[in-house]
Amino acid sequence: GEREEPAASARTERVDLVLDYFPNADHAGIYAAIGTGEFSRAGLDVRPRTPSDPSAPLKLLASGRADLAISYEPELLLARDKGARLVSVGALVQKPLTSIISLGERAVREPGGLEGKTVGTAGIPYQDAYLKTIAEKAGIDLSSVRKIDVGFNLVPALLSKRVDAVLGAFWNVEGVELERRNRDPRILRMDEIGVPTYNELIIVAREQDVRSRGPLLRRFLRALARGHEGLRADPGTAVDELVKANPDLERGLQAAQVKATLPVFFPADRDRPFGFHDREDWRAYTRWMRDNELLENPLSSERAFTNEFLPGEGI
């Protein structure tokens, strides 16, 4: 039973929310919650902020320059390993979005096809470790795979035909886009080829706020959940809100991406609330990171997240 918070206090509170990247389809639910007034009804004035790079949100959050940040499960674990006192208070996207994408007749149809190929990566160490795990599972020699760090230029690298595949692009963003543009992409999702599943996007808060600003977090997450429910019920309106706030986004493309992403905005288990973290999944993924020497300290995955503030949880 969910208890109603007292109606929005007279004074709206401002929440600086640093996104993980430029606004895109992954943030459709956030913009829907803003546009349909869910946040303001909850007494929140949410301001999405674009970061300078995908690792900046956690840094700004840790420095107190933002109230909440969108980040990635592996990033949060890395930051905690380095001593950051940050906690995921909700999962924005339940599943990995990271994938291996290849094109046309040179497509890599299954992990085994990577042997002897050139793979462009975003240069993020834990993603490089995915390749190792994938190679092991597929039984191929990792040293035969040439890795090239292409930074943010994953798709251009693919289109330039200088690499056979890229690891790090999202199946719901670049994958959908390539599909729409008839580039005939072949997509291998991380959790389908041996990498333990994880929450690709999470909502992160400071530990101290978890203790002292619980009600605010709860109101935020409830409004966000409503935004996503609205999105599920009527994707068109949500996409409109996203594009209204970001006129340089293409409506058709965003609609297609939102449609593709819809299933992973919510837990597979219908009984679980929006934003739910699966304890086992987090544990398994943390173990995998430790096994791959990405983390230096023994780390409790339990304390990296909390479901306490999700609608219907905790209290």
Add this chain to the structure above:
Amino acid sequence: MATLTMISLLIVAGLIGAWELYTHVGGVDEFLLPAPSAVAEALVEDRGLLWENFVVTAGEIGLGIGVAVALALACAVALHFSADLRRALYPLLVGSQTIPIPIVAPLLVAWLGFGLAPKLAIVALVCFFPIVVPTIDALARVDADLRKLMRSFGASRWQTFRLVEAPAALPGLFTGAKLSVAFATFAAILAEQSGSENGLGHLVAQAIPQFETARAYAAVLILSAFAVALFGLLALAERRLAPWHRPGGVLAVGERRLPVDPHR
């Protein structure tokens, strides 16, 4: 004059034609290199979007250059006056120029927030140095005999600066300002790509992953034109304010003489 403009237009037309041809037969994906025709189309279709964002970026560039010129002048003068300062700070200045944007961008946000300020800071940081160096060099290259002369007239260090050194270094300042105009555009795009809600740099950053490469090129084209216009304006201002350094050039206007090849 007319024929020159023709030549220059012909060259540009030739380049554009070659580019168009290459996009069709060169085997490069259109999302890597759009055809000029596609860019032109984007220019027309997205004109509203481009204009709105251009206004934002142009503001950042203008303000950024203003800040950079003011700081650079103050700094150049200070370093010119004090050899101690010069020795102590010049290396730091040079070093500061090498700081990569991805490192400073989050810091600037932490200090200055998410608004215009961090963008201004980045533009000013990039533009500052190319003004300081030519200005300091120009100040240092002032004829030492003129300094002696002023000293014999009882001029103070500051008077010598104001009456002799500053005007003599004006061409150096203009060289620096012209450089910084070109760099400001570059810097504004970088700054907007490291976190922003609007501006042409933001547009470029958003356009590329959306495969709207033609739009990104259109944005760059607009900024290039803007930079060229600013550069041209500065060159004009230079000719009006500091014409004396080309006695064979501008001042000979109207006087028939054999060509002595000064730049106009």
Add this chain to the structure above:
Amino acid sequence: MATLTMISLLIVAGLIGAWELYTHVGGVDEFLLPAPSAVAEALVEDRGLLWENFVVTAGEIGLGIGVAVALALACAVALHFSADLRRALYPLLVGSQTIPIPIVAPLLVAWLGFGLAPKLAIVALVCFFPIVVPTIDALARVDADLRKLMRSFGASRWQTFRLVEAPAALPGLFTGAKLSVAFATFAAILAEQSGSENGLGHLVAQAIPQFETARAYAAVLILSAFAVALFGLLALAERRLAPWHRPGGVLAVGERRLPVDPHR
């Protein structure tokens, strides 16, 4: 001299101290701004890694500047000689300076692959312009009377260039070269961040998402020191090769005179 070095060291020490203090009491997270002590630690601990990558980046910088200087010189001379070319190409040059790296980087990869070549191209692209502008300006500012004199001696346009204009413009070239040294480092980092397997820019790009900010700062520190050293070398070379423009300065060495404040 000794006291000056002392002052400069003291300033640097003071800055570092303030920074250290700020990281402890300023409320900025160590991921945003590591303490100097942490950076020093990273310098020592990661020295092997840093050195290996430094060698790569230093090579890119050195070669890139070389390419830029050669191209810029050729270009400046060509534009100096032909007013038509200047009118036609100068705006294109200015425009070229505004092209954002994220747009060219993928194209360069498509054309040149992932090796050294695209990095050289980016470094050269960024460094080219700050050499061209001061050099062209310096060539244009050569005393018109000297050109007249040479013409009366029957000198060809090229002889006038070689014997008079080129040496007279040398200081301008040095101004440009000094600028480009600072920009080369900046450009090399940018280039490596858009596709590379090693180099300090790569290291920085790797360190940032790993929250190894201290290591990133250590890498930048090394590059800054490198840039300062290159800048200093160029300033030295300028003093040896183009000393005539500071008659009150260098040439007065050993001659006791009252201070006339030329820059050394």
Add this chain to the structure above:
Amino acid sequence: MQTRIQAPETAPATRIEAGGVRLEGVTKAFPGRRRGADEVIALQGVSLQAAPGETVAVVGPSGCGKTTLLEIACGLIAPDGGTVDAAPAALMAQRDLLLPWAGALDNAGLALRAAGASREEAREEARPLLRDFGLEGFERARPHELSGGMRQRVAFLRTLLSGRPVLCLDEPFGALDAITRHEMQAWLAGALAREPRTVLLVTHDVEEALVLADRVLVLSPRPGHVVATLEVGAPRPRRRTDPELVALRERALQELRA
């Protein structure tokens, strides 16, 4: 009104060819730089003939257009009217215009290099003359290390070495003391006797004009026009105490004063 100007030859012959200078009714005005400012008429209908090998001196008050006349004869500025017909002419400008980065020897050899000589050849040719001019030991001194008179001697030497058939000398000895000046005049007279060249000599020293020139043109104050042409018939070498010269000098000064 026809204006003919010799285009400067790109590769002048090293052998000095005979060549005269002929200016007819040359007029030159400089426009007022700012709108509404009066134009300055520097020369008004000046004619001048110098046959190959002749020396013609020009005297006149400051600002009357002497320098302008020489630049026109050298083809460096175009007259507004009149005819110019001159063999290639080297200019020794009123300002010394030495290259600040080159030593005295290399400055002296500049015109030779413009005529195609290598650095070494130019140095070889200039070195003995530098010695003649009292500059031994200063071969490598930069202009700012030379005194005013030393700089002028280097500039003079440079022009002499140019190998052009006509020399236009603008106050070549103005910065020299009386003694050095007489030595240089004697040197020049000797050099011209051995190897005749056409010389246009602008000077403020009427005696100098009379000692060196075959003909002396006296110009009026601005706008400059010829008020007197004095033919100097006295045999060379001349002494300034020659009665003919003394008489001519009086006439010239009288014309100047008028």
Add this chain to the structure above:
Amino acid sequence: MQTRIQAPETAPATRIEAGGVRLEGVTKAFPGRRRGADEVIALQGVSLQAAPGETVAVVGPSGCGKTTLLEIACGLIAPDGGTVDAAPAALMAQRDLLLPWAGALDNAGLALRAAGASREEAREEARPLLRDFGLEGFERARPHELSGGMRQRVAFLRTLLSGRPVLCLDEPFGALDAITRHEMQAWLAGALAREPRTVLLVTHDVEEALVLADRVLVLSPRPGHVVATLEVGAPRPRRRTDPELVALRERALQELRA
């Protein structure tokens, strides 16, 4: 050996104060620029006294150290040995050193501005003198639009207006024709008679030295030292044909020739 040099005052009094110049046994050598090159001894034990209001002329062969002597008197370079004791002195350099971006009027007013005058005040004060010097109509002309003699007059005017008690003039009239030169000399003599100032005058024209100076120092060739001091007692205004001047001139030329 004591070296005293007046620090240039930052704000000289506009009222001209009496002030003399006293150099004792001044020596100055310029080191050879390159390793192993000989040093150039410019001055060797030169003494010079100018009481307040006196004019002292210095003549000597080219390169003997006259310019160096003036710069030492102005406190612009330090001597290697000897004593310097001089009131604040303004220099008129041998090169005109006009500011290329300023018009004639602003160039003439530069020293006034260095003394604290506003641009307008400086122009007001310079304008009538510019007219006296035959430069009316050229107030706004930039240096490269002026003839050599015109530039020299502007530089002379600038120094005069400096309001410093001592004037060091380095060949102030070298680029002027005989007539203009005499006019300027007369003007200077008149100005000094009305408002006495201490003047050190370097010139190549011995007559000029004798007409203007109370004392004439004759320097030897480099290394420069004083070979003769001629006291000129003739009353002013002087004419160059005065028998005393003619006699002194002969003596000076004889010393120079030696």
